[in-house]
Amino acid sequence: MTTTNLGMPTRVRLTPAPPEGALIDSPPFPQAAIRELGKDTQRANLRHATHTIRTKRQRVVAELDHWQDLRSAGEAVKNRVARHLDTWLVQLEENLTRAGSTVHWARDAEEANRIIIDLIRATGSDEVVKVKSMATQEIDLNEALEGAGIAAWETDLAELIVQLGHDRPSHILVPAIHRNRTEVRDIFLEEMGRYGTPPPEGLDDDPGRLANAARTHLRDKFLRARVAVSGANFAVAETGSLVVVESEGNGRMCLTLPQTLISVVGIEKVVPTFADLEVFLQLLPRSSTAERMNPYTTIWTGPTPGDGTQDVHVVLVDNGRTRALADPSGRAALRCIRCSACLNICPVFEKVGGHAYGSVYPGPIGAILNPQLRGVESAVDRSLPFASTLCGACDDVCPVKIPISDILVQQRHRIVEAKKAEAGRKPHLESVLMKGGGWLMGDARRLALMQRAANVFGLVGGRAIGHIGNWPVPGLSRWLRARNVPMPPTASFRAQFDKTSDKTRGGQR
Amino acid sequence: MSTARDEILGRIRTALRDVTETDPARDVPVAWQYGRATDIADVLGLFVERVEDYRAVVERVPVADVPEAVVRHLRDTGATTVVLPVGIEAAWRAAVEASGLEVLSDEPALSHDELNRVDAVVTAAAVGIAETGTFVLDHRPDQGRRALTLVPDRHVCVVRADQVVTDVPEAVGRLAASVAEGLPLTWVSGPSATSDIELNRVEGVHGPRTLHVLVAV
Numbered sequence: 037m038t039t040t041n042l043g044m045p046t047r048v049r050l051t052p053a054p055p056e057g058a059l060i061d062s063p064p065f066p067q068a069a070i071r072e073l074g075k076d077t078q079r080a081n082l083r084h085a086t087h088t089i090r091t092k093r094q095r096v097v098a099e100l101d102h103w104q105d106l107r108s109a110g111e112a113v114k115n116r117v118a119r120h121l122d123t124w125l126v127q128l129e130e131n132l133t134r135a136g137s138t139v140h141w142a143r144d145a146e147e148a149n150r151i152i153i154d155l156i157r158a159t160g161s162d163e164v165v166k167v168k169s170m171a172t173q174e175i176d177l178n179e180a181l182e183g184a185g186i187a188a189w190e191t192d193l194a195e196l197i198v199q200l201g202h203d204r205p206s207h208i209l210v211p212a213i214h215r216n217r218t219e220v221r222d223i224f225l226e227e228m229g230r231y232g233t234p235p236p237e238g239l240d241d242d243p244g245r246l247a248n249a250a251r252t253h254l255r256d257k258f259l260r261a262r263v264a265v266s267g268a269n270f271a272v273a274e275t276g277s278l279v280v281v282e283s284e285g286n287g288r289m290c291l292t293l294p295q296t297l298i299s300v301v302g303i304e305k306v307v308p309t310f311a312d313l314e315v316f317l318q319l320l321p322r323s324s325t326a327e328r329m330n331p332y333t334t335i336w337t338g339p340t341p342g343d344g345t346q347d348v349h350v351v352l353v354d355n356g357r358t359r360a361l362a363d364p365s366g367r368a369a370l371r372c373i374r375c376s377a378c379l380n381i382c383p384v385f386e387k388v389g390g391h392a393y394g395s396v397y398p399g400p401i402g403a404i405l406n407p408q409l410r411g412v413e414s415a416v417d418r419s420l421p422f423a424s425t426l427c428g429a430c431d432d433v434c435p436v437k438i439p440i441s442d443i444l445v446q447q448r449h450r451i452v453e454a455k456k457a458e459a460g461r462k463p464h465l466e467s468v469l470m471k472g473g474g475w476l477m478g479d480a481r482r483l484a485l486m487q488r489a490a491n492v493f494g495l496v497g498g499r500a501i502g503h504i505g506n507w508p509v510p511g512l513s514r515w516l517r518a519r520n521v522p523m524p525p526t527a528s529f530r531a532q533f534d535k536t537s538d539k540t541r542g543g544q545r
Numbered sequence: 546m547s548t549a550r551d552e553i554l555g556r557i558r559t560a561l562r563d564v565t566e567t568d569p570a571r572d573v574p575v576a577w578q579y580g581r582a583t584d585i586a587d588v589l590g591l592f593v594e595r596v597e598d599y600r601a602v603v604e605r606v607p608v609a610d611v612p613e614a615v616v617r618h619l620r621d622t623g624a625t626t627v628v629l630p631v632g633i634e635a636a637w638r639a640a641v642e643a644s645g646l647e648v649l650s651d652e653p654a655l656s657h658d659e660l661n662r663v664d665a666v667v668t669a670a671a672v673g674i675a676e677t678g679t680f681v682l683d684h685r686p687d688q689g690r691r692a693l694t695l696v697p698d699r700h701v702c703v704v705r706a707d708q709v710v711t712d713v714p715e716a717v718g719r720l721a722a723s724v725a726e727g728l729p730l731t732w733v734s735g736p737s738a739t740s741d742i743e744l745n746r747v748e749g750v751h752g753p754r755t756l757h758v759l760v761a762v
């Protein structure tokens with residue numbers, strides 16, 4: 037079997053074409069950031085959305101007195117998972133199988149896609165409905181399916197906006213966060229009718245009516261679909277259950293109405309026991325959509341006779357996760373539950389948006405995860421650990437306490453070393469700077485001090501050092517120069533954050 | 546050639562060479578007391594308040610009045626056709642059947658299209674969670690298969706007072722038995738909603754857009 041007819045000019049596409057080119061070939065972050073900074077509407081949209089969600093998250097997290105205990109529990113459980121991953125996976129496989137699910141293993145994206153295509157072909161179906169899933173984006177499943185003559189329909193509202201908009205996701209939770217309601221309306225009016233039920237006449241940009249248009253558009257697809265593809269937020273080793281956390285009910289439609297369900301699950305998604313869900317079902321909704329609970333969570337344990345999908349498959353995917361696991365200090369990144377709190381709080385993400393990161397995982401988590409999953413061979417992966425001001429806001433909001441800033445600093449060292457090791461290459465500017473500035477980069481706290489000092493100078497020095505871009509901060513200076521950001525006159529983001537968020541903070545910086 | 550499974554497990558074992566303690570619990574202690582109730586003075590009161598927060602309609606009803614209340618709430622939603630799960634309480638069924646609403650049975654199972662033409666569904670629940678305003682279905686016969694509470698646009702759900710627990714940990718504890726039986730779970734917190742446009746929550750996408758919760762006391 038083959039997926040190589042992708043991109044052949046003779047084939048009429050089944051689904052809207054995404055932008056040309058592969059993400060891994062994206063330009064390095066500084067260049068991409070300049071490109072993205074030029075998009076004024078996007079910057080306004082991002083600012084609005086991230087500020088909305090920050091306030092809400094803060095409020096809903098402050099409701100729980102034991103939030104810090106929950107975070108520590110989440111951290112510990114996930115460490116227990118990572119440090120004994122083989123044990124849990126063997127157990128998971130056994131219990132999935134016992135429950136009637138069929139388990140497949142995939143070393144990489146290509147193998148995963150091949151397994152999925154074969155499973156779909158065996159059903160005779162030439163289309164699938166999809167629940168939003170980072171794993172399937174990571175393996176670029178939709179394009180592999182398109183190449184195999186299978187149409188993949190995204191059913192999450194934001195994914196639908198991205199798909200119909202010939203666009204790429206820019207956020208792990210709200211992939212269309214860079215779009216505002218008017219843009220969404222325009223995309224729907226332009227594209228929806230080409231791929232199914234058209235939007236109602238005279239559709240305006242009221243979010244409720246836009247959601248309604250998506251409901252009508254997708255209803256036919258749900259009712260006729262014979263195969264669904266999902267991810268999973270958690271996979272319970274003890275019981276062989278999978279968990280999908282969602283809002284709209286598109287997940288429930290996909291998990292319930294078709295005959296066949298194929299769930300693509302990264303191997304780090306396993307949790308040991310059903311009881312462990314009490315920790316994550318508290319941490320995740322409050323950190324992601326800033327709700328006490330998301331509207332819908334489905335937990336299924338194999339097929340249930342007479343209820344929902346009857347042919348249930350689980351594809352366990354490595355695709356670089358074991359590479360990340362092999363680094364004892366970077367391993368913590370595998371704790372990530374993809375809540376997106378670190379993106380929403382990040383002052384860099386807020387300015388440049390997700391497309392600048394050249395990966396399906398943008399923002400702070402992307403900056404540490406991509407180089408671990410994909411290695412540091414590509415220009416974009418080499419640049420990602422430098423896509424941060426090390427302000428530490430992400431460390432404080434992360435529900436599983438991933439020390440993102442510390443890992444960023446380690447990654448920077450790694451990249452500098454990798455560059456040094458390459459024969460025939462002049463030492464990179466960064467490696468020189470890293471030597472001199474090692475003391476500064478060694479600890480996020482020192483950089484925070486530096487930034488505060490910068491702010492003070494900003495106050496007293498006026499125009500002379502009025503731009504952060506002038507600061508000789510190793511590695512960081514390159515892209516900051518690209519931005520030439522005016523120095524915040526009174527308080528850095530981090531200082532602001534320290535003042536306003538005591539209740540939610542770990543306090544163990 | 547080794548299988549993908551063996552190779553991945555092998556890679557993991559190689560990656561974890563630094564981990565020498567083989568007992569996961571001893572290697573990484575988890576300082577968390579599982580299954581603990583949260584200290585809440587008025588559990589039912591909070592449940593009602595939190596479900597209402599999601600813009601669901603909530604009413605406390607004495608057990609004896611539930612059949613009448615089910616019919617009243619069905620009418621409030623504007624439904625004219627309603628599907629009842631096979632195992633629903635006989636008294637609720639009798640009241641709905643006597644009400645003049647058109648009642649469909651799911652035995653034999655309705656097709657997707659038939660279900661899509663039904664206005665409403667009435668079900669019981671398995672667990673209610675006060676802190677989060679959630680009810681959980683484990684899809685026993687008084688709740689019906691998952692599609693019943695998904696495709697129709699209006700859902701009237703009756704939660705018994707003794708099913709309402711304080712918080713997520715207690716709920717997970719109660720639901721363990723259902724999962725051990727292999728039952729699927731659906732956790733519902735308000736009507737279907739999305740935050741996908743500008744990160745503002747708007748109600749009403751694919752699941753039931755109108756949700757009424759009766760708390761039988």
Ligand code: SF4
Nearest residue numbers: 372373375376378434
């Ligand atoms: S790194 Fe932490 S904050 Fe960021 S998405 Fe993952 S879990 Fe959430």
